[in-house]
Amino acid sequence: MKLYELCGADRAVCFSPFVWRVRLALAHKGLAYEAVPTRFRDKDAYAPSGSRTVPVLHDGDAWVGDSWAIAQYLEDTYPDRPSLFGGAPGRGMARFVARFADRVVVRGLFPMIAVDVAAALDDADAAYFRNSREAALGRTLEQAAEDRAAARDALQARLAPLAATLKDQPFVCGDEPAHGDYLLAGPFAWAHLVSPFDPLAGDAVLCDWRARMFALFDDLIGGARRAV
Amino acid sequence: MKLYELCGADRAVCFSPFVWRVRLALAHKGLAYEAVPTRFRDKDAYAPSGSRTVPVLHDGDAWVGDSWAIAQYLEDTYPDRPSLFGGAPGRGMARFVARFADRVVVRGLFPMIAVDVAAALDDADAAYFRNSREAALGRTLEQAAEDRAAARDALQARLAPLAATLKDQPFVCGDEPAHGDYLLAGPFAWAHLVSPFDPLAGDAVLCDWRARMFALFDDLIGGARRAV
Numbered sequence: 001m002k003l004y005e006l007c008g009a010d011r012a013v014c015f016s017p018f019v020w021r022v023r024l025a026l027a028h029k030g031l032a033y034e035a036v037p038t039r040f041r042d043k044d045a046y047a048p049s050g051s052r053t054v055p056v057l058h059d060g061d062a063w064v065g066d067s068w069a070i071a072q073y074l075e076d077t078y079p080d081r082p083s084l085f086g087g088a089p090g091r092g093m094a095r096f097v098a099r100f101a102d103r104v105v106v107r108g109l110f111p112m113i114a115v116d117v118a119a120a121l122d123d124a125d126a127a128y129f130r131n132s133r134e135a136a137l138g139r140t141l142e143q144a145a146e147d148r149a150a151a152r153d154a155l156q157a158r159l160a161p162l163a164a165t166l167k168d169q170p171f172v173c174g175d176e177p178a179h180g181d182y183l184l185a186g187p188f189a190w191a192h193l194v195s196p197f198d199p200l201a202g203d204a205v206l207c208d209w210r211a212r213m214f215a216l217f218d219d220l221i222g223g224a225r226r227a228v
Numbered sequence: 229m230k231l232y233e234l235c236g237a238d239r240a241v242c243f244s245p246f247v248w249r250v251r252l253a254l255a256h257k258g259l260a261y262e263a264v265p266t267r268f269r270d271k272d273a274y275a276p277s278g279s280r281t282v283p284v285l286h287d288g289d290a291w292v293g294d295s296w297a298i299a300q301y302l303e304d305t306y307p308d309r310p311s312l313f314g315g316a317p318g319r320g321m322a323r324f325v326a327r328f329a330d331r332v333v334v335r336g337l338f339p340m341i342a343v344d345v346a347a348a349l350d351d352a353d354a355a356y357f358r359n360s361r362e363a364a365l366g367r368t369l370e371q372a373a374e375d376r377a378a379a380r381d382a383l384q385a386r387l388a389p390l391a392a393t394l395k396d397q398p399f400v401c402g403d404e405p406a407h408g409d410y411l412l413a414g415p416f417a418w419a420h421l422v423s424p425f426d427p428l429a430g431d432a433v434l435c436d437w438r439a440r441m442f443a444l445f446d447d448l449i450g451g452a453r454r455a456v
Contacts, residue, residue: 086317092402093321099389100328158386161327174320 001026004046004056007037008120008194012225015120017106017190018067019055020221024182025071027217029081033057040125067186068098071179084179097172097180105187108155109199111137111144116195120227145197152199159206166209177216185213189221196228229254232274232284235265236348236422240453243348245334245418246295247283248449252410253299255445257309261285268353295414296326299407312407325400325408333415336383337427339365339372344423348455373425380427387434394437405444413441417449424456 003026006016014023014037026033038045038054046056051065057073064073075084075091085091114133118126118141130141137144156163162184165172172180188210191199200206214222231254234244242251242265254261266273266282274284279293285301286292292301303312303319313319342361346354346369358369365372384391390412393400400408416438419427428434442450 083317087314088404089311089314089401089406089408090318090321092397092400092406093318093325093408095397095402096325096389096393096400096408097321099392103389103392161324161331164327164331165324169320169323172320172324173317174323176316178317178320180317180321180324 001031001033001060002036002058003033004036004038004054004058006054007039008227009122009125010120010225010227011037013120013193013227014224015117015190015193015227016054017186018053020186020189021067021179021182022055022057022070023220024185024216025074025084025179027220028084028178028182029074029078031074031078031081039122040128068095084182086173086178090173090178090180094179094183098183101183101187104155104158105184106190108151108158109187109191112148112151112155112197112199113145113191113195115141115145116197116228120194148197152197152201155199156203156206159203163203163205166205170212171209177213181213185210185221188213189224192221192226193224194227229259229261229288230264230286231261232264232266232277232282232286234282235267236455237350237353238348238453238455239265241348241421241455242452243345243418243421243455244282245414246281248414248417249295249407249410250283250285250298251448252413252444253302253312253407255448256312256406256410257302257306259302259306259309267350268356296323312410314401314406318401318406318408322407322411326411329411329415332383332386333412334418336379336386337415337419340376340379340383340425340427341373341419341423343369343373344425344456348422376425380425380429383427384431384434387431391431391433394433398440399437405441409441413438413449416441417452420449420454421452422455 003022005014005019007014036045043052049056049063049065055067055070057064057070064070071084085094118130121129134140169175171177172184200210231250233242233247235242264273271280274282277284277291277293283295283298284291284293285298292298299312313322346358349357362368397403399405400412428438
């Protein structure tokens, strides 16, 4: 099994929030794989998947792109391994958690750390990233970073339902972590691995959950190579 | 089994968003019960529960208050009935859905419909409700209602993760509804039963999901007595 990932100028730095979801899902299922680091411009490497972005999983004859589709593939192809969702309602609600993680967490973090992502990339990827992302943001990456203290406050306000949940139970999925946790931890791994800025500073409940997530699977995120 | 509910001036109007969560959970489990309508000031009726608010469930020797605790009680006490959560990760993620429903949906709807809630209550309850809620809102119920078109836009923006989920699957819990759906449907039942104002107007995906929820269990919400 091969997982196509995104790497920085340092090929050992793997930072994509969507790749991290899959890394955590593979660890949860205890599945070994070979990591294939790619750059933004290396899209030909995984062209058979039909996907233009990582993560892409190549497992035997199967090519699967998109982190949500990969999680479905793993759950359905390896049902004897620990479950990511714990049944149909869990799989359904995980879709909601994924949408919340994408629209609130990834979008919320992006302007705070985009300048640090650019700094972690090699020159060719950094130029592509800066051009495409500054067009999307409508300002320079540096301008976005100047506002990050306010952006952090806004993000933490929108994470209030998550913090309230984690006051009552150690993981989003209850007493033990599962895919609902991985969907949300991926974006925080991304921020941690490229940026010195802490988007959860001051929120003890969320910081504690993040620490639990980073320590899982023998410190998989906590021990990963950082760009900073 | 008795369920203590909240009623309006018309005792047949049951509108509490939290009571509706329990009504839907009981229907999901196929459990019959006797509804006991109460008013805000009738707290002595369910004092043995230790709860000062409805819903309260009285089942044999057990008194259970709080809609989340009642759902746990029903799931654990009646495990042979259809599951509300489908296992541990589903139960964990449902807690997050509940917190999202409380903090985003209930809080978002409240200023839009509070004036209509007051109109649905009998005089003594309406006076209590107006005094306590205007203090919480920092303005009159009428002033809050004047801003409800803008409040609706803000709510719909924060519901984007839910709408994105329901573009991909008919229910929050996947192909079939379960407690994640009931947690979110309760607040929309509340708005529908007391107010002529439609908080989801213009959002076809969310309106379609709501219609599916209202039609469940032989039109349980859709056929309920409205105050308007």
